[in-house]
Amino acid sequence: MKQEFNVISQIIQNNKRVLDIGCGDGTLMQYLKSNQQNDVRGLEPQKNLVQKCIAKGLSVIEGDAEKELAQFPNKSFDYAVLSQTLQAFLTPEEVLKQLLRIGKQTIVSIPNFGYWKVRLHLLFKGTMPITKNLPNEWYNTPNLHMCTIQDFVNFCNKKNIKINRSLCLTNEKISEITNKNMFYKNMLSQLGIFLIQ
Amino acid sequence: MNCERLKKTAKKGFFAQFSWAFFLFDMNKETKNIKKLIIDQSLELDCGKTIKDFPLAYETYGTLNKSKTNAILVFHALSGDQFVTNINPITKKKGWWTTAVGPGKAIDTDKFFVICVNVLGGCMGSIGPKEINPETNELFATTFPVITIKDMVKAQIYLLEHLGINKLLSVTGGSMGGMQVLQFASLYPDKTYSAIPIACSASHSAQNIAFNELGRQAIMADPNWNKGNYFKTNLSPDKGLAVARMAAHITYLSDKGLQEKFGRKLQVKGNLKFSFDADFQIESYLRHQGSVFVDRFDANSYLYITRAMDYFDLTKQFNGNLANAFKKTKTKFCVISFSSDWLYPTKENKEIVIALNASGANVSFVEINSDKGHDSFLLDIPEFLKTLGEFINSNYKEFNNETRI
Numbered sequence: 001m002k003q004e005f006n007v008i009s010q011i012i013q014n015n016k017r018v019l020d021i022g023c024g025d026g027t028l029m030q031y032l033k034s035n036q037q038n039d040v041r042g043l044e045p046q047k048n049l050v051q052k053c054i055a056k057g058l059s060v061i062e063g064d065a066e067k068e069l070a071q072f073p074n075k076s077f078d079y080a081v082l083s084q085t086l087q088a089f090l091t092p093e094e095v096l097k098q099l100l101r102i103g104k105q106t107i108v109s110i111p112n113f114g115y116w117k118v119r120l121h122l123l124f125k126g127t128m129p130i131t132k133n134l135p136n137e138w139y140n141t142p143n144l145h146m147c148t149i150q151d152f153v154n155f156c157n158k159k160n161i162k163i164n165r166s167l168c169l170t171n172e173k174i175s176e177i178t179n180k181n182m183f184y185k186n187m188l189s190q191l192g193i194f195l196i197q
Numbered sequence: 198m199n200c201e202r203l204k205k206t207a208k209k210g211f212f213a214q215f216s217w218a219f220f221l222f223d224m225n226k227e228t229k230n231i232k233k234l235i236i237d238q239s240l241e242l243d244c245g246k247t248i249k250d251f252p253l254a255y256e257t258y259g260t261l262n263k264s265k266t267n268a269i270l271v272f273h274a275l276s277g278d279q280f281v282t283n284i285n286p287i288t289k290k291k292g293w294w295t296t297a298v299g300p301g302k303a304i305d306t307d308k309f310f311v312i313c314v315n316v317l318g319g320c321m322g323s324i325g326p327k328e329i330n331p332e333t334n335e336l337f338a339t340t341f342p343v344i345t346i347k348d349m350v351k352a353q354i355y356l357l358e359h360l361g362i363n364k365l366l367s368v369t370g371g372s373m374g375g376m377q378v379l380q381f382a383s384l385y386p387d388k389t390y391s392a393i394p395i396a397c398s399a400s401h402s403a404q405n406i407a408f409n410e411l412g413r414q415a416i417m418a419d420p421n422w423n424k425g426n427y428f429k430t431n432l433s434p435d436k437g438l439a440v441a442r443m444a445a446h447i448t449y450l451s452d453k454g455l456q457e458k459f460g461r462k463l464q465v466k467g468n469l470k471f472s473f474d475a476d477f478q479i480e481s482y483l484r485h486q487g488s489v490f491v492d493r494f495d496a497n498s499y500l501y502i503t504r505a506m507d508y509f510d511l512t513k514q515f516n517g518n519l520a521n522a523f524k525k526t527k528t529k530f531c532v533i534s535f536s537s538d539w540l541y542p543t544k545e546n547k548e549i550v551i552a553l554n555a556s557g558a559n560v561s562f563v564e565i566n567s568d569k570g571h572d573s574f575l576l577d578i579p580e581f582l583k584t585l586g587e588f589i590n591s592n593y594k595e596f597n598n599e600t601r602i
Contacts, residue, residue, distance in 0.1 A: 041559070041560075047563060047564070047565075047566065047580075050561075050562075050563045051563060051580065051583065051584050051587075053561075054531060054561050054563065054584055054587055054588050054591075055583075055584075055587035055588075055591065056591065057591030057592070057594070057595060058561075059529065059559050059560060059561045060561050060562075061550060061554070061560065061561060061562040062562055062563045062564055063547075063562070071550075071551040071554045071555060072554055072555075073554075073555055073557070076557060
C-alpha cells in the first residue's frame with residue numbers, strides 16, 4: 001500500500017464509518033476494513049474498478065462524485081476521504097462542500113503544484129510539469145484545478161473550513177505542516193494531506 | 198400446449214362435454230411431477246381476500262449445507278418459472294437462467310443451494326388462474342384474486358420455513374424478480390444476508406404500466422379469451438397472448454441490438470413480396486417468439502402477473518420515502534443495471550441505490566455495459582456474471598464467518 005494510504009489510515013480511528021470517494025481498486029478500503037474494523041463504503045466512476053472492489057467484498061457504488069454525493073445524508077460518515085482527486089473535478093469547491101456535509105471530518109490529499117521540481121520544470125523548461133505525481137501531458141491530464149499546499153490552506157481559511165491536521169509527504173517521508181514551516185513545506189512536499197471539518 | 202392438444206382431440210358437439218374433465222386430467226398429468234408444497238395456512242392478500250391450503254410449486258438445485266448458510270432464493274420474472282437451470286421438465290427446453298445458475302456458474306450449484314418458486318398467479322403448478330378452486334371445483338380463471346408482488350413474496354416464506362432455512366445467503370432476480378428481491382429485503386431484513394436486485398425498479402413506471410396494458414388488451418381483445426373462461430370452450434386466446442408477447446419482447450431488446458442482429462435483412466433473399474407475410478427477419482423472429490410463448494404460458498396468468506407488476510410501488514408502501522423501506526437493514530445489497538435497458542433504465546435502478554444510501558444500508562452498484570437491452574440479465578454477459586458470482590462468493594465467506602461466531 002502506498003505511503004499516502006498509510007498516513008490516511010493512521011488518521012482514521014478504528015470502528016468508524018468511512019466513505020472513500022474515488023476509491024479505485026479498493027486498496028485503502030480493504031486495509032481499513034480488515035485492519036481497523038472500519039465500516040467502509042466507496043464511490044468510483046470506473047466500472048472495471050467498481051467490479052474489482054465488489055469482487056473483494058467491498059461495498060462500492062459506480063458513480064461520479066460531482067453528481068452522486070447529494071444522496072448521502074448529512075454527517076452519515078465519520079470520515080469522507082478524497083485522495084488526489086480534488087483537482088480533477090469540474091467544480092472542486094462544490095465537491096468539497098458535499099464532503100464536509102457528509103463526513104463529520106474529511107480527509108483530502110492533493111498533489112502539491114508548489115513542489116520545487118514542478119516550479120523548476122516550468123521555470124527552466126518552460127513546459128507544463130510532468131512528475132511522478134503528475135504523469136500526464138497538459139492535453140490529456142485529468143487535472144483541471146491544480147493547486148499548491150499554500151493555496152489549499154488559503155482556501156480553507158477563506159471558507160472558514162477548520163483544518164484539524166495538515167501533513168505532507170516527500171519521498172515517503174511524513175511530516176507535519178505548521179504555520180512556521182509552511183513556506184518550506186510548500187516547496188519541498190510532493191503531497192499534502194489534510195484533515196478538515 | 199393443453200389447449201392446442203385439446204383442439205385436436207376434442208371435436209365440437211357431443212365430445213365437447215367430456216373435454217372439461219379431460220382437460221383437468223391432462224393438466225394434472227403435466228404438472229404431477231413438479232415439486233409442490235401445500236401451504237396449510239391462510240395468507241391474507243393485499244386485495245383483502247384470503248387463500249388457504251394452496252399449492253406452491255418450486256424447484257431446488259444443489260445441496261443445502263449442514264450450517265444452512267448456502268441457500269440462495271432466486272425469484273423469476275414475468276414469463277419465467279421455477280425451472281431456473283437444467284432442462285425444464287415441462288417445456289423440455291433449457292431453464293431460463295442457465296447462463297447464471299448451474300455447476301461452475303456465477304451461482305454455482307456445486308456450492309450453493311438454489312431455490313426458486315413459481316409465483317402466486319403463475320402457471321407452473323402454484324396457485325393461479327389455471328388451477329382448480331377447491332371451493333367450486335372449477336378453474337379459478339378470472340375469479341382468482343388479484344395478487345401483488347408482496348403477496349408473492351409472503352407466500353415464499355412458507356417454503357423457507359418448510360426447508361428449515363432461517364436465513365438465506367442471498368435473494369436475487371431480474372426484472373419482476375428484482376422487485377421481489379426489494380420487497381423481500383424490505384419485509385424480512387433478517388432473513389437474508391445479501392440481496393441482488395437486477396434490472397428492476399422500486400415502483401413500476403408509467404411506461405411499463407402502458408406496455409403491460411397493451412399486452413393485457415391484446416389478450417382480452419382475442420375473442421377466444423371469453424372473459425377468461427377459455428378453458429370451457431377449448432379455444433385459447435393464442436393470438437392475443439402471442440401479440441402481447443411480441444410487444445413485450447420488443448421492450449426487452451434495444452434499438453442497437455435489433456439493428457445489429459436483424460437490420461433490414463429479409464427472410465427470403467431477394468425481393469420484397471408485396472404482401473403482409475413476414476418479409477423481414479425481425480417480423481418472423483417476433484412471430485416465432487409469440488408462438489413459442491403460447492405453448493408454455495397461460496393467458497390469464499399473464500394478466501394477473503402483469504397486474505402485480507403494475508401495482509408494485511415500494512415507495513408508496515412507505516409513504517413516499519423509499520429509504521424507510523430499508524431502515525436499519527443489515528442486508529448487503531448489490532444493485533445491477535444494464536446500459537441499454539430502457540424498460541428498467543439505470544436511472545430507476547439508481548433510485549434504489551440512493552434510497553439505500555439514504556437509509557445507511559450497505560450497498561454496491563454497477564451498471565454493466567451491454568447493447569442487449571433488458572434481456573441482458575438472462576444472457577451470457579461475462580462482466581455481469583463475474584460481478585454476480587464474485588459478490589455472492591465474497592458474501593458466502595462473510596456469512597460463514599458470521600455464523601461461526
